[in-house]
Amino acid sequence: MGKTLFDKIWDKHVVEKIQDGPSVVYIDNHFIHEVTSPQAFKGIEQRGEQLFRPKQTVATADHNVPTLNQHLPIKDELSRMQVEQLINNCEKHGVELYGLGHPYQGIVHVIGPELGITQPGMTIVCGDSHTSTHGAFGTIAFGIGTSEVEMVFASQCVLQTKPKTMRINIEGALNKGVVSKDIILYIIAKISASGATGYFVEYAGSTIRALSMEARMTICNMSIEMGARGGMIAPDEITYSYMKGRAYAPKGGEWDKKKAQWEQLYTDADAQFDMEININAADIQPMITYGTNPGLGIAVNAHIPVVQSITEEGEKKTIEKALQYMGLESGQSLIGMPIQHVFIGSCTNSRIEDLREVAALVKGKKKSDKVQVMIVPGSQQVAKQVNAEGLDRIFAEAGFQIRQAGCSACLGMNEDKIPAGEYCISTSNRNFEGRQGAGARTLLASPLTAAAAALTGVVTDVREIM
Amino acid sequence: MKALQKINSRFVPLPIENVDTDQIIPARFLKATTRDGFGKNLFRDWRYENNDESKPKADFVLNQTQYSGEILVAGKNFGCGSSREHAAWSILDYGFFAVVSSFFADIFKNNALNNGVLPVTVSEGFLQKIFQQGNESTLSIDVAAQTITIDATGDTENFELNPYKKTCLLNGYDDIDFLLSKRETIAQFEKEKV
Ligand code: SF4
Numbered sequence: 001m002g003k004t005l006f007d008k009i010w011d012k013h014v015v016e017k018i019q020d021g022p023s024v025v026y027i028d029n030h031f032i033h034e035v036t037s038p039q040a041f042k043g044i045e046q047r048g049e050q051l052f053r054p055k056q057t058v059a060t061a062d063h064n065v066p067t068l069n070q071h072l073p074i075k076d077e078l079s080r081m082q083v084e085q086l087i088n089n090c091e092k093h094g095v096e097l098y099g100l101g102h103p104y105q106g107i108v109h110v111i112g113p114e115l116g117i118t119q120p121g122m123t124i125v126c127g128d129s130h131t132s133t134h135g136a137f138g139t140i141a142f143g144i145g146t147s148e149v150e151m152v153f154a155s156q157c158v159l160q161t162k163p164k165t166m167r168i169n170i171e172g173a174l175n176k177g178v179v180s181k182d183i184i185l186y187i188i189a190k191i192s193a194s195g196a197t198g199y200f201v202e203y204a205g206s207t208i209r210a211l212s213m214e215a216r217m218t219i220c221n222m223s224i225e226m227g228a229r230g231g232m233i234a235p236d237e238i239t240y241s242y243m244k245g246r247a248y249a250p251k252g253g254e255w256d257k258k259k260a261q262w263e264q265l266y267t268d269a270d271a272q273f274d275m276e277i278n279i280n281a282a283d284i285q286p287m288i289t290y291g292t293n294p295g296l297g298i299a300v301n302a303h304i305p306v307v308q309s310i311t312e313e314g315e316k317k318t319i320e321k322a323l324q325y326m327g328l329e330s331g332q333s334l335i336g337m338p339i340q341h342v343f344i345g346s347c348t349n350s351r352i353e354d355l356r357e358v359a360a361l362v363k364g365k366k367k368s369d370k371v372q373v374m375i376v377p378g379s380q381q382v383a384k385q386v387n388a389e390g391l392d393r394i395f396a397e398a399g400f401q402i403r404q405a406g407c408s409a410c411l412g413m414n415e416d417k418i419p420a421g422e423y424c425i426s427t428s429n430r431n432f433e434g435r436q437g438a439g440a441r442t443l444l445a446s447p448l449t450a451a452a453a454a455l456t457g458v459v460t461d462v463r464e465i466m
Numbered sequence: 467m468k469a470l471q472k473i474n475s476r477f478v479p480l481p482i483e484n485v486d487t488d489q490i491i492p493a494r495f496l497k498a499t500t501r502d503g504f505g506k507n508l509f510r511d512w513r514y515e516n517n518d519e520s521k522p523k524a525d526f527v528l529n530q531t532q533y534s535g536e537i538l539v540a541g542k543n544f545g546c547g548s549s550r551e552h553a554a555w556s557i558l559d560y561g562f563f564a565v566v567s568s569f570f571a572d573i574f575k576n577n578a579l580n581n582g583v584l585p586v587t588v589s590e591g592f593l594q595k596i597f598q599q600g601n602e603s604t605l606s607i608d609v610a611a612q613t614i615t616i617d618a619t620g621d622t623e624n625f626e627l628n629p630y631k632k633t634c635l636l637n638g639y640d641d642i643d644f645l646l647s648k649r650e651t652i653a654q655f656e657k658e659k660v
Contacts, residue, residue: 015655016648021630024648026655036550038499043642052649064497078497085499129549129573145551145577146501147641155645155652161628163572193484194543197572227546229572293484293546314483314541321482411493432488432547434511 002268005234006165006200009140009265013123015157022159028122030057030152031108032095034064034086035413036127040149041089053156054094058117061086061099062107064413067376067403070100079414093153104247106379106405109133109347113217114381116246120235120262125158130347130429132223135232136216137239138265140200142230163229164274166199167267170207172281177463179357180215181349181427181446183207184222185287185297187279193295197227199275202267207281208233213242214353221348222429225294234266286462288334288425289444291322292433298334300449301461306331325433326441327421334459338370339423339443342454343436344400345376346410346428349447352385354427358451359391361466367399368457374416375400376408400454412437425450425459467582469638473563473607474617476535478527481597485540486547487574491556504552505559528560532601539566539596539605544585545574554578564607566614568593579631580641586614592623609635 003011015024032040037059044051051057064079074080083100090097098104104111109130112118120138125131129143144151148158168187188195201223208216216233223231240259243249250258285299296319298304304323307330310316323330344350344358355377367373375395377383383405386392395402409416410428412435418424420439427450431442443459452462495507513528515521522529538557544567545553554577557565564584575585586607588596596605596616606615609632615622633639 012659015652018630021628024645024652026652026659035496039501039551042500047642047646049646052652063493076497082497082499127549127551129547131549143549143573145549145554145573145580147551147577147580150642151645154642155649156656157645157648157652159630159641159645193546194569194571197543197569227543227571293486318483411488413493413496430486430488430547432486434492435488438492438511438517 002271004165004271004273005138005202005232005265005267006140007271009121009123010162013140018159022161024157025123025160026157027125027152028056029117029124031112031124031126031131032057032059032149033108033128034061034082036146037089037149038082038085039146040153041093043150044153049154051093051095051153056156057095057152058112059086059090059095059097059099060105060108060111062405063407063411065100065406066414067406067408067416070404076414103380106381107347107350107407109221110351110378110382113137113213114246114379116243116249119243119249119258120239120265125152129224130221132228132230133217133221133347135220135223135230136213138232138235138262140230140232143224163200164198165202166196166228166275166277167202167204167273168277168279169205170203170279170281171205172207174207174281175285177286177448177466178284179446179448180211180218182284182287184219185289185294185444186284188222188226188295189287189297191226191277193225193293194227196223199228201228201231203231203233204267209236212353213238214351217351218348222294225429235262286446286449288449288459289431290326290328290334291319292325292431293322294429294431294444296322297444300445300459301333301335303331303333304328334443335461337459338457339425339453339459340371341418341422341424342371342373342450343376343409343424343426343428344374344447344450345378345408347378348429349427350376350378350382352382354447355382355386355391356389358447359394361448361451361462362398362400362455363394365398365455367454370457371454373400373454374403374409376403376416377405379405409436411435412440418442425453467634467638467640470563470582470584470635471609473536474604475537476533476602476604477537477539477566477596478533478535479597480527480538480540483541484543484546487545487550487553488547490545490553491550496550496552501555502559504556505561508556508560536561536563537566537605537607538562538564539593542567542569542590544570546571549573549577551577551581554581554583558583566593566596566605579635582635582638584609584635586625588614588623588625592621595619595621
C-alpha cells in the first residue's frame with residue numbers, strides 16, 4: 001500500500017519507537033521566541049547541560065514587542081525583561097537571533113518561510129501552536145509546549161505519538177471575493193473547533209493547487225483552530241519558485257539535488273487516510289465569525305444560528321455564552337453592524353500578498369471616520385516591501401495606520417489592545433474571550449472583508465464594493 | 467516532576483465547553499520567565515471584575531468557597547487554543563493535580579502530562595454524572611489502575627493513559643532525562659540520515 005505525505009516524512013524522522021509509548025522524533029528546525037523559551041533555557045541550565053544542536057534553532061522577538069518606536073527601549077518592564085533574556089540566552093547558547101532592529105525580525109511563522117529556513121520534507125517545531133503554518137511547504141510542523149522546547153534543546157528530538165491522518169480535498173474555482181482565509185474559516189465552521197483533534201491534516205485538490213504560497217500558509221496556519229496537530233500541503237512548482245533565492249534556500253547544484261528529493265514528497269495514489277472530507281469550492285462565501293471560538297463562523301451575508309433550534313445541549317450553551325460575550329443576538333445578520341476597529345496582521349494574514357490585496361481594494365478610497373485601522377506587517381522584510389511597492393502611500397491616504405512588525409493585537413501582549421466592549425474585525429486566527437484585550441469583541445475575517453469594513457465602518461459583504 | 471499515584475479529593479466543577487488557554491491564563495500574564503506563581507492568575511478574567519482582585523465575580527466557581535479540591539472537572543474540548551504551557555503551570559500552581567473532561571485538546575494534554583497534571587478523559591455520560599454530584603462529593607483517581615470513581619455512587623470508569631506516560635507519572639520520571647540519555651543514538655541517527 002502507498003504512503004501518505006505525512007507518513008513519508010514521519011518515517012524518515014523516527015529515531016526510535018518506544019515500546020507502548022511515543023516515538024523519539026528528530027527535529028530538523030526549531031524556532032523560538034521570547035515568551036515560551038525562557039523556562040526551557042533555565043531548565044537546561046539547571047541540568048548543567050548545553051544545547052545539543054544550537055545551530056538548528058533560530059530565534060526572534062515577536063509576541064510582546066511594541067509595534068511603534070521599536071528603536072526605543074521597551075516601556076513595559078516585564079516585556080523588556082523577557083526580550084532581554086532572549087538576547088542573553090541566545091548569546092550564551094549560540095543560537096541565531098533575529099531580534100528587534102534586525103532586518104529579518106518578524107513573526108516567527110512569517111520569517112521562517114520568508115528566509116527559506118522552512119523547506120519541504122522537514123520536521124519543524126516551535127513553542128507556538130501556529131507552527132502549523134510551515135506545513136504549507138510540505139513539512140511536518142507543529143506547536144509544542146515549553147517542556148518540549150527543553151526536549152529539543154536537550155536532544156534535537158521530541159517525544160510524539162503518531163497522529164491519525166485526515167485529508168481535506170477542495171475542488172473547483174473560488175467565488176468572487178473569496179480568498180484562502182475564507183476557505184479555512186469555512187472548513188472550521190463545518191467540522192467545529194475540535195473536529196480535527198488527534199489528526200494531522202493534508203489539504204489537497206485543485207483549489208489548493210491553484211493557491212499561492214502565502215494563501216496556502218493562511219490555511220495551514222489555522223489547522224490548529226480545528227484541533228489538528230498540524231496541516232500540510234504537498235510541495236510543487238509554486239513552492240519551489242517561492243523558495244528559490246531566499247537567504248537559507250539551497251543554492252546551485254545543491255538546489256537541484258534537494259529539489260529532486262522534494263519532488264518525491266506527495267501522497268501515493270493508493271495511500272489510505274483515517275478520514276477524508278470533500279469540499280466544493282463553489283459552496284464557500286466570504287466568511288466571518290460571530291462567536292468566541294473560530295468554529296463559530298458564517299457566510300458574511302448569512303444569519304447567526306437560531307439558538308432555540310440547536311438540539312445539542314453543550315453546543316447550545318457554548319453559543320449562548322458566546323453571543324452574550326459578543327453582545328449579539330441569536331438569528332441576527334451581521335451585515336451593517338457598526339465596528340470600531342480593524343486589525344490587519346498576525347501570522348495568518350500579514351504577508352505581502354495580504355497587504356497587496358488590501359491595497360488594491362482601498363486604493364484611492366478613505367476609511368470610515370468611525371473606525372481605527374491598524375496594519376501590522378508580519379516582518380521587517382514585508383514592511384520594506386510595502387514601502388518599495390508604494391503600498392504605504394495607499395494606506396496612508398486611506399487613513400490606515402501602518403505599524404512595525406510583531407504579533408501585536410493578535411494577542412494583545414503589548415499595548416496594541418482593543419478596548420472592552422468594542423468590535424474589531426481582525427485578520428488573525430483567534431476570537432477567544434479577551435484575546436485582543438480584556439472584554440474585546442473579535443470578528444475573524446479575511447483581509448478583504450476586513451478592508452471592506454474599514455471603508456464602510458460596518459460589517460460589509462466585500463463583493464458589493466469590488 | 468513529582469510522582470502522582472492516587473488522588474482522592476473533592477472537585478471543582480466548570481461545566482463549560484471549549485475552555486481555551488486564553489481563559490485559563492490570559493496572554494498578559496505570560497511575561498514571567500519562571501514557571502511559578504501562575505496560580506493566582508488562573509481563569510483571571512472569569513474570576514475578577516475588571517481585572518480587580520478586590521472584586522471577585524460571585525458566580526465564578528473558584529470564588530465559591532463551597533467548592534474546593536485537587537480535581538478540576540470541565541466540559542469537552544478543554545485546553546484548546548495556544549500551546550502555552552503556562553496553562554498547565556497555572557492549573558498545577560493553583561493546586562489541581564488532575565483535570566477531568568470528556569475531550570482534551572492535544573497540546574494541552576501533552577503539556578499537562580509533562581508537568582505531572584493528569585488529564586482524565588471520561589465519557590460524556592460519566593462527566594454529566596459528576597456534574598450532578600453535590601459539592602461535598604469526592605472522586606478517586608487511581609493512576610496505576612487507570613480508574614476514576616465517584617465515591618458516593620461507586621460509579622467507575624477506566625481512562626486511557628499511554629503506558630510510557632503512565633510510568634513517568636507514577637515514578638515522577640522526566641522526558642528530558644530520558645532524551646538526554648539518548649544523545650548517542652540520536653547522533654548516530656544524524657550520521658545515517660545525511
Ligand atoms: S501572530 Fe498571533 S497567532 Fe501568530 S504567533 Fe503571534 S500571537 Fe501567535
